[in-house]
Amino acid sequence: xxxxxxxxxxxxxxxxxxxxxxxxxxxxxxxxxxxxxxxxxxxxxxxxxxxxxxxxxxxxxxxxxxxxxxxxxxxxxxxxxxxxxxxxxxxxxxxxxxxxxxxxxxxxxxxxxxxxxxxxxxxxxxxxxxxxxxxxxxxxxxxxxxxxxxxxxxxxxxxxxxxxxxxxxxxxxxxxxxxxxxxxxxxxxxxxxxxxxxxxxxxxxxxxxxxxxxxxxxxxxxxxxxxxxxxxxxxxxxxxxxxxxxxxxxxxxxxxxxxxxxxxxxxxxxxxxxxxxxxxxxxxxxxxxxxxxxxxxxxxxxxxxxxxxxxxxxxxxxxxxxxxxxxxxxxxxxxxxxxxxxxxxxxxxxxxxxxxxxxxxxxxxxxxxxxxxxxxxxxxxxxxxxxxxxxxxxxxxxxxxxxxxxx
Numbered sequence: 001x002x003x004x005x006x007x008x009x010x011x012x013x014x015x016x017x018x019x020x021x022x023x024x025x026x027x028x029x030x031x032x033x034x035x036x037x038x039x040x041x042x043x044x045x046x047x048x049x050x051x052x053x054x055x056x057x058x059x060x061x062x063x064x065x066x067x068x069x070x071x072x073x074x075x076x077x078x079x080x081x082x083x084x085x086x087x088x089x090x091x092x093x094x095x096x097x098x099x100x101x102x103x104x105x106x107x108x109x110x111x112x113x114x115x116x117x118x119x120x121x122x123x124x125x126x127x128x129x130x131x132x133x134x135x136x137x138x139x140x141x142x143x144x145x146x147x148x149x150x151x152x153x154x155x156x157x158x159x160x161x162x163x164x165x166x167x168x169x170x171x172x173x174x175x176x177x178x179x180x181x182x183x184x185x186x187x188x189x190x191x192x193x194x195x196x197x198x199x200x201x202x203x204x205x206x207x208x209x210x211x212x213x214x215x216x217x218x219x220x221x222x223x224x225x226x227x228x229x230x231x232x233x234x235x236x237x238x239x240x241x242x243x244x245x246x247x248x249x250x251x252x253x254x255x256x257x258x259x260x261x262x263x264x265x266x267x268x269x270x271x272x273x274x275x276x277x278x279x280x281x282x283x284x285x286x287x288x289x290x291x292x293x294x295x296x297x298x299x300x301x302x303x304x305x306x307x308x309x310x311x312x313x314x315x316x317x318x319x320x321x322x323x324x325x326x327x328x329x330x331x332x333x334x335x336x337x338x339x340x341x342x343x344x345x346x347x348x349x350x351x352x353x354x355x356x357x358x359x360x361x362x363x364x365x366x367x368x369x370x371x372x373x374x375x376x377x378x379x380x381x382x383x384x385x386x387x388x389x390x391x392x393x394x395x396x397x398x399x400x401x402x403x404x405x406x407x
Contacts, residue, residue, distance in 0.1 A: 002106075002109070002110075003125065003126070003129055004168065005065060005106075005165045005168055005169055006102075006106055006126060006129040006130065007129045007132060007133070008161045008162070008164055008165045008168075009068075009069070009072070009099075009102050009133070009161065009162065009165055010129055010130045010131075010132055010133025010134070010137070011132070011133045011136060011137055011140065011157075011161055012072070012133075012137075012157060012158035012159075012160070012161030012162055013072075013095065013099060013133055013137065013158065014132075014133030014134050014135075014136065014137020014138065014140075015137040015138070015140045015141040015144070015154045015157050015158060016076075016079070016095075016137075016141070016154050016155060016157075016158045017038075017041065017134075017137070018137075018138045018141060019141060019151045019154050020034075020037060020038045020041070020092055021034040021037070021038050022151050023037075023079065023082065023088055023151065024037040024038070024085060024088060026151075027082065027083075027084065027085050027088060028085070029085055033085065036089075037085060037088060037089050037092060038092070039361075039364075040089045040090075040092040040093040040096065041092050041093070041095060041096040041099070042096060042357070042360070042361045043093060043096060043361070044092070044093040044094065044095065044096020044097045044098075044099070044100065045096040045097070045099050045100045045357050045361075046096075046100075046354060046357050046358060046361055047093075047096075047097065047100075048096060048097035048098075048099070048100030048101055049100045049104060049350045049351075049353040049354040049357060050214075050350040050351065050354055051101075051350075052064065052097075052100050052101040052104040052105070052346075052350055053104060053108075053213075053346045053347045053348070053349060053350020053351070054346075054347065054350070055067075055101060056101075056104060056105050056108050056346035056350075057346045057347055061105040061106070061108055061109040062105075062169060064101055064102075064104075064105040065101075065102055065105045065106070065165075065169050066166055066169050066170060067101070068098040068099075068101040068102040068105070069098070069102070069162045069163075069165045069166040069169065070162075070166060071094060071097065071098045071101075072094075072095060072098040072102075072158070072162045073159055073162050073163065073166075074094065075091045075092070075094040075095040075098060076091075076095075076155050076156075076158045076159040076162065077159070078090065078091030078094065079091045079092075079152075079155045080152060080155050080156075100353070100357075103130070103353070104346065104349055104350060104353060106126060107126075107333055107336065107337070107349050107353070108345055108346040108349055110122060110123055110126060110333070110337065111336070111337040111340050111345045111349065112342075112345060114337075116338075117279065118279055119279070119334060119337060119338075120274070120275040120276075120277075120278030120279045120283070120286075120330060120334045121272070121275035121276060121278075121279050122275070123275065123330040123333040123334045123337060124271055124272055124274050124275025124276075124278075124329050124330030124333075124334075125271075125272065125275065125330075126330065126333060127271060127329045127330040127333055128268070128271035128272060128329060128330075131267070131268050131271055131329065132268070134264075135264055135265070135267075135268045140154075140157065141154045141157075144157055212347075213341070213347035213348050213351065214347075214348075214351045217339075217341075217348055217351070220339055220397075220401050221351060221352065221355060223393065223396075223397045223401070224335065224339065224393070224394070224397045224398070224401050224402075225351075225352060225355040225356075226355070226393060227390045227393030227394045227397065228332050228335060228336075228352070228355060228356050228359070228390075229355050229356055229358060229359030229390075230291075230359060230386050230387065230389055230390025230393065231287070231290075231291060231328060231331065231332065231356075231359070231387075231390050231394075232332065232356040232357065232358075232359035232360040232363075233359035233360060233362060233363040233366075233383070233386055233390075234291070234294050234295070234298070234363070234383060234386055234387040234390065235294075235325055235328065235360065236359070236360040236361070236363040236364060237298070237363040237364070237367060237383040237386075238263075238294065238321050238325060240363070240364045240367050241298070241301075241367060241376070241379070241380050241383065242256075242259070242260050242263065242318055242321070243256055243260060244367075244371075244376060245301065245305075245314060245376065245380070246259060246260075246314065248305065248376055249305070249310055249311060249314060251311065251314075259314065259315050259318050260318070262315075262318070262319065262322070263318040263319060263321060263322035264322065265322070266319055266322035266323055266326055267322040267323075267325045267326040267329075268326070269326065270323065270326025270327055270329065271326060271329035271330070272329075273326070273327065273329075274286045274290070274326070274327050274328060274329040274330050274331060275329070275330050275334075277327070278330070278331070278334055283331070283334060283335065283338070283398060283402055284394065284395065284398050284399075286327055286328070286331055287328065287331050287335075287391070287394045287398075288391055288394065288395060289324070289327055290324050290325070290327040290328035290331065291324070291328070291387045291388070291390050291391035291394070292324075292387075292388070292391055293320055293321070293323055293324030293327070294321055294324035294325065294328075294384075294387045295384045295385070295386075295387030295388040295390075295391060296320075296384065296388075297317050297320040297321045297324060297384070298321070298380050298381065298383045298384030298387060299381055299384035299385070299388075300313075300317060300384075301313065301314070301317045301380050301384075302377045302378070302380040302381030302384065303377075303381075304317070305376070305377050332352075332356050335352075335402070336348075336349050336352040336353065336356075337349075338402050339352070339401060339402070340352070363383065363386075366379070366382075367379045367383070370382060
C-alpha cells in the first residue's frame with residue numbers, strides 16, 4: 001500500500017510523457033510550440049507543490065492521493081478529447097499538478113512514519129518507483145502503440161493505472177492508520193526516534209500555514225535548498241544534453257537511443273545503493289560522489305566534441321553520468337525528510353520540492369539559451385560547474401543542518 005500506488009502512477013505518467021510532443025504536433029504545433037506544451041507538465045509540478053503541502057496538512061496523505069488520482073483521470077480524458085492545443089496544454093498542466101500532489105503526499109507520509117535509521121533506504125526505494133516509471137513507461141508505450149496502432153492507447157493506459165490506484169487507495173488498508181506516526185524528541189542533534197507513537201492525524205493546532213513555514217525555514221531553504229536545486233538542475237540537464245550531444249556528433253537515432261538507454265539502465269540499477277550508503281555512512285557520502293561524478297563528467301564531456309575519439313568519450317561519459325545520477329537516488333527526498341519539522345512536515349516539503357523542481361525546470365531553459373548564444377559545449381561545461389557548486393554547498397551546510405548523528 002505504500003509503494004504499489006506510486007508504481008502505478010509512475011508507470012501511467014511515464015508512458016504518456018514521451019508522447020506529449022506527438023499529440024501536440026498532431027494538433028498542428030511546430031517544434032517550439034510542442035516543447036512549450038510539454039513544459040506545461042513541469043510548470044504544473046512547480047505550481048502544485050506548495051498548494052499540495054497545504055492540502056496534505058488539511059486532509060491527509062490518503063485523500064490527497066485519491067483526489068490526485070481522480071484529477072489525473074480528468075487530465076487523461078482531456079488529452080483524449082483535445083481538439084485544440086489549449087485543451088491539451090491545460091490537460092498536461094493538470095497532470096503536472098497531480099504529480100506534485102501525489103509525490104508530496106507520499107513524501108510526507110514517509111517522513112512522519114519511517115525511523116531515521118533506515119529512512120534513506122526506504123526513500124531511495126520510493127525514488128526508485130518513480131524512476132521505474134520513467135525507465136519502463138516508454139517501453140510500455142512502444143508496445144501499446146505497436147499493438148493498437150494509435151498513440152492514444154498510452155492515455156488509456158494512464159487512465160487504467162490511475163483508476164486502479166484510486167480503488168486500491170480507497171479500499172485497501174489505510175497506511176495512515178496502520179503505520180503509527182513516529183515523533184522525535186526536540187533538539188538538533190537527535191539521531192534516533194523516541195519510540196513515542198501517535199496514531200491518527202496530527203492535531204490541527206500543530207499545523208502551520210505554508211507561507212509561515214516557508215518564512216520560518218528561509219535560512220535552510222536558501223542554503224541547502226539551493227544546493228538541492230543544483231542537484232535537480234544537473235539531473236535535468238543530463239536528460240537534455242545527452243541526446244543533443246549525440247545529434248551534434250551526427251549519430252543516428254538508434255545509436256543515441258542505445259547510449260541514453262544504457263545510461264538510464266545504469267542509473268536505475270543503482271537506485272537502492274544510494275539509500276544504503278546514506279543510512280550506513282551518512283548523507284554526505286552519497287551526495288558528494290554523485291555530484292562530483294556528474295560535475296566532472298559534464299566538464300570532461302565539454303572538451304571532447306571535436307576530438308577524434310568523440311563518440312567513444314560520449315558513450316563512456318554517458319555511463320559515468322548514469323552512475324552519478326543513480327547514486328543520487330532518494331537524496332532530495334531524504335534531505336527533505338531530515339530537514340522537515342517533526343509535526344506537519346507537508347508545508348515545509350512543499351517549499352522544498354518547489355525549490356528542487358525549479359532547479360530542474362530552469363536547466364533545460366538555460367541549456368537552450370547558452371547553446372543558442374554560444375555552444376552546446378559551453379552549456380555542458382557550465383552544467384558541470386553547477387554540479388560542483390552544489391557539491392560545495394552540501395559539503396558546507398550539511399554538517400550544520402543535518403546533525404552528524406543523523407548524517
